[in-house]
Amino acid sequence: MIDLDPPGFQPPRPMAGDAGLRRTVLYGGYTVFSVFAPVFSVSHRRAIGYHASLRAHDEQGRQVPSHEVFTQAARRGDLLEMGRLAESLHLGNFHAFDSRDEWLFLSLHPAALMDTSYGDALLAGLKALGLMPQRVVLEVPEQAGGETTRFAEIIDALRKSGFLISLDGFGAKHSNIDRVWNLRPDIVTLDRCILAQASQHAHIERVLPGLVSLLHESGQLVLMGGLANERDALIALECNVDFVQGTYFAAPSTEPLQAQAAASLMDNLSAALRERVAARNWAQATRLAPYVTALEQASEQRAAGASLTHASAALLTLSDTARCFLLDHTGRQIGDNVLPLRRTSLRARRFRPLLHSEGASWARRPYFIEAMRTPGQVHLTPPYLSINEAHLCITASIAVETGQGMQVLCADINWDAAAHRV
Incomplete structure (x- = not known):
């Protein structure tokens, strides 16, 4: 000093x-x-x-x-x-x-x-x-x-x-x-x-x-x-x-x-x-491939007249599918969410007021906009915060022509869980 x-x-x-x-x-x-x-x-x-x-x-x-x-x-x-x-x-x-x-x-x-x-x-x-x-x-x-x-x-x-x-x-x-x-x-x-x-x-x-x-x-x-x-x-x-x-x-x-x-x-x-970025995109595409295939199959069944519950059954068996839901041509939800047969998580119970979405409007969401822009193609969002349970998710969507007009079939994929296992 x-x-x-x-x-x-x-x-x-x-x-x-x-x-x-x-x-x-x-x-x-x-x-x-x-x-x-x-x-x-x-x-x-x-x-x-x-x-x-x-x-x-x-x-x-x-x-x-x-x-x-x-x-x-x-x-x-x-x-x-x-x-x-x-x-x-x-x-x-x-x-x-x-x-x-x-x-x-x-x-x-x-x-x-x-x-x-x-x-x-x-x-x-x-x-x-x-x-x-x-x-x-x-x-x-x-x-x-x-x-x-x-x-x-x-x-x-x-x-x-x-x-x-x-x-x-x-x-x-x-x-x-x-x-x-x-x-x-x-x-x-x-x-x-x-x-x-x-x-x-x-x-x-x-x-x-x-x-x-x-x-x-x-x-x-x-x-x-x-x-x-x-x-x-x-x-x-x-x-x-x-x-x-x-x-x-x-x-x-x-x-x-x-x-x-x-x-x-x-x-x-x-x-x-x-x-x-290319490696991350490849890894993401690899993880999402089963969900894309299952959503395409679900859209075919929905176009043939199957109910949302029946059409999405295989999709809901995949480990990270959080929910499936259906939108009309204006982005308004038809019916409530269809959930997998798994025990409801504590996080989901905490956000219970947000779980039921019948009649909700998702017209501003990218998954609706992009699906309507290119019918018949699966669109995948980047990871974002789901309003349903306030956790990170990716939404897969596809627009399909049905007997009730154009509809958009969507599936939320729990991305927190998927990322944690990689």
Whole structure:
């Protein structure tokens, strides 16, 4: 532990690095310098920006956690000044890259954001270097500023000055989509915990594309960071995020990345993703093949005049068929659900008010729309949450001409159970 008041202590000051090639900051016996982690555009196959962070060495040249520097600065009351020096350090070192188009991602301390002079000081620093504010992405911590109107006004003023705004750490703790709508960031960075959970839980991985789609529809680009291996990267690509970052692609460095360093890696990932999706589709088709065959046979029997109960008997013997039901040409359910002769699950009993569906309208459901669009062909939905028992299911459907007109025969397949056995 370094003494808070060592002999000959000097306040933080910028200082040129070796041969003037890299700017550093000296503070309390530490030498602090910038490193830059490339941020890649999946579509462009190259780095479109760099996220700046600090590294520190002690007087013996050993690397120390950068938070120790800020802890010391906080104890001395120098936190705001140290933060400004760090930003000046990043700006100067980024400018030395001599890049023309890339963004610089700067993480902002909430205290700095609430300082009324912060924006002016940052703009002055950019002007001195000849950098435009449009080159800088200010990363705002998701929990910073609470819900205060003043905070939103500060963010809006920074945006109007030309800076891009990134909401960092979305999805952690008490994240709320209202935060995105109120601050209107240009970029949303998903919290690392979302990726960690998606890597461990298939149902979380399944909903991630929907979350990214929601953010896209709200007008935000999406960045996923912390990607450490190929599985992480494949999850990110399949979610359709715009930007990726992590040691799998490139470790933080004091030097800029070679222009095309990521292109081949992105191409290999895209090929691996195609293989992954193809393998999953094959496995799904294999699991569903018996249900497709049974539904086709049931539709033939229904067209010949058999009752729903008789036509679906074989289909209901398959292990994961949850129910069969019949719709008229308007999407209205004819009669109630026909269930397999198995003991009703506890989950089904808990959702009992939703189990009986005679007269319900399913006209908006994809399984009805697609079946009516191509009569005689079996349509399979992606896995979705069944309203009947609030569990994951796939609905197989087929439109068939009967003596009572066009009808759609449907079967819900319990996908939670099927996925658990694979």
